[in-house]
Amino acid sequence: MTSTGIPVNPSSLTWYMNDIGLSPDSLAKKAGISVSHLDKILHGNNDPGVSFRQLNNIASKLLTTTASLLIPPPRNPSLPEHVDFRRNKNEPLSYESNKQLKQFLKARDNYLSLNNHEDSSSALLRQFHHRELSQRAAETRALLFGNKIKLSLTELSDAVERYGILIFRVHGVPTSDFRGYSAYFDVAPIIVINNKDSENGRKFTLLHELAHLMNHTSGLCSISTNTEPMCNQFAALVLMPESSVMGCKEDNVDAWILKISDKLGVSEHAAAIRLNDLGYASRSDVAKAEQRSKDAWARRQKQQKTSDRPVPQWRQTLSHLGRRYTSTVLDALQSGRIDELDASYMLDTRVPSLEKLQTHLGYDEGGY
Numbered sequence: 001m002t003s004t005g006i007p008v009n010p011s012s013l014t015w016y017m018n019d020i021g022l023s024p025d026s027l028a029k030k031a032g033i034s035v036s037h038l039d040k041i042l043h044g045n046n047d048p049g050v051s052f053r054q055l056n057n058i059a060s061k062l063l064t065t066t067a068s069l070l071i072p073p074p075r076n077p078s079l080p081e082h083v084d085f086r087r088n089k090n091e092p093l094s095y096e097s098n099k100q101l102k103q104f105l106k107a108r109d110n111y112l113s114l115n116n117h118e119d120s121s122s123a124l125l126r127q128f129h130h131r132e133l134s135q136r137a138a139e140t141r142a143l144l145f146g147n148k149i150k151l152s153l154t155e156l157s158d159a160v161e162r163y164g165i166l167i168f169r170v171h172g173v174p175t176s177d178f179r180g181y182s183a184y185f186d187v188a189p190i191i192v193i194n195n196k197d198s199e200n201g202r203k204f205t206l207l208h209e210l211a212h213l214m215n216h217t218s219g220l221c222s223i224s225t226n227t228e229p230m231c232n233q234f235a236a237l238v239l240m241p242e243s244s245v246m247g248c249k250e251d252n253v254d255a256w257i258l259k260i261s262d263k264l265g266v267s268e269h270a271a272a273i274r275l276n277d278l279g280y281a282s283r284s285d286v287a288k289a290e291q292r293s294k295d296a297w298a299r300r301q302k303q304q305k306t307s308d309r310p311v312p313q314w315r316q317t318l319s320h321l322g323r324r325y326t327s328t329v330l331d332a333l334q335s336g337r338i339d340e341l342d343a344s345y346m347l348d349t350r351v352p353s354l355e356k357l358q359t360h361l362g363y364d365e366g367g368y
């Protein structure tokens, strides 16, 4: 075998492909080389070898550095272990989801390097036992909602982020891939929600993931087979306390469901499940409500498609990366710790968008 190219480590290449969920066919296509050429590299055949430009292409599609493909692979998967995906199937995550989740973990690293005040998520993320579920849901509601009966998704996200939790949103990924993801860290744990879901669905997912974060270290998640229903119940109790549900009472169940949905900002489906738990709605009421929620969301998406106006880039950034992370980067920019190029890189946005973000988030004019 003649050695003519850069000595790529085949096990590393395989590792990064598995880690991001790319098959040889799709990697070859994305990186602009032939499948047979990639196959040779994967078998350690260095003839014809790979040029630096090709290697660079491959590395960028795998979201890694060229150097990492020359050395042995890492020991652990890049996504942290304590994770939850609210998802419908057990297939591997799509490339697009993997890619965005990795970008969020990178953003979290940036956040840690820029954030110089101690975050404390402990008040919100205290562990609890299953039997304390209702009590902790009520406490959580008090911490996040104050006196408000319902919160918009933005308000809820802001309230959760105030406790040092970073909330990110994936875009362009179907909800069948995943609805929510969470990874626990002592500092800056993260929650990711899927933007393709309805607003009410996303609120529910956010609280579901919050329950996971609360319980990660207790072992409750791993020893209990009831973790998923428990997290769902937690989300339902936070959004729909019994007193508020009863406050919406109507004689007709469908009207009651509709009123809860409207007053408490939940889907009709979630409202019906809650009424079913409390013994006021039947399974068929729940099934009907589920269908109505699906129809409503389908109509909404259609409307959005027809009135599609391009979303300005700064708005996309904010929606993607959340307020807490975005403001941390902008704070660092304003205090001169990083420059515009760093900030635009960290926020994955063009320099002109930075000023728009600053204006929107209430920074002083011309602040940097």
Ligand SMILES: [Zn+2]
Pocket: 084, 085, 086, 208, 212, 227, 228, 231
């Ligand atoms: Zn879950």
